Amino acid sequence: GEEGFKEIAEMFEGIAKIEKEHEERYQKLLGNIKKGQVFKREDKTFWKCRNCGNIYKGTEVPEICPVCKHPRAYYEMKGENY
Numbered sequence: 001g002e003e004g005f006k007e008i009a010e011m012f013e014g015i016a017k018i019e020k021e022h023e024e025r026y027q028k029l030l031g032n033i034k035k036g037q038v039f040k041r042e043d044k045t046f047w048k049c050r051n052c053g054n055i056y057k058g059t060e061v062p063e064i065c066p067v068c069k070h071p072r073a074y075y076e077m078k079g080e081n082y
Contacts, residue, residue, distance in 0.1 A: 039072050046078040 032038050039047075039061040047056045052068035061075040 039075065041077075047075045048078040050074045050076060 029038070041059055044057055044059055047058070047061050048054070049056070049065045049068060049070060051070040051074045052065060054065055054067040055078060056062065056066075056075070061072045063072050064070070065072075065074060
């Protein structure tokens with residue numbers, strides 16, 4: 001029978017929406033990589049070291065975190081989602 005098919009279809013629709021959002025995020029990241037803007041922005045931005053939590057404000061992330069000495073790859077833009 002048809003038992004469970006509706007639930008499975010709804011689950012796959014939900015997964016498809018999530019994957020579409022992932023694709024949009026990855027495309028934006030790819031654009032930032034191509035423009036050299038992964039660790040650099042035109043306006044001052046808050047950046048957070050994912051290793052130690054250091055917050056840095058500037059247009060470009062330092063090569064090495066001044067607190068924990070991890071490389072700049074540990075920095076991400078700090079979100080303001082409350």
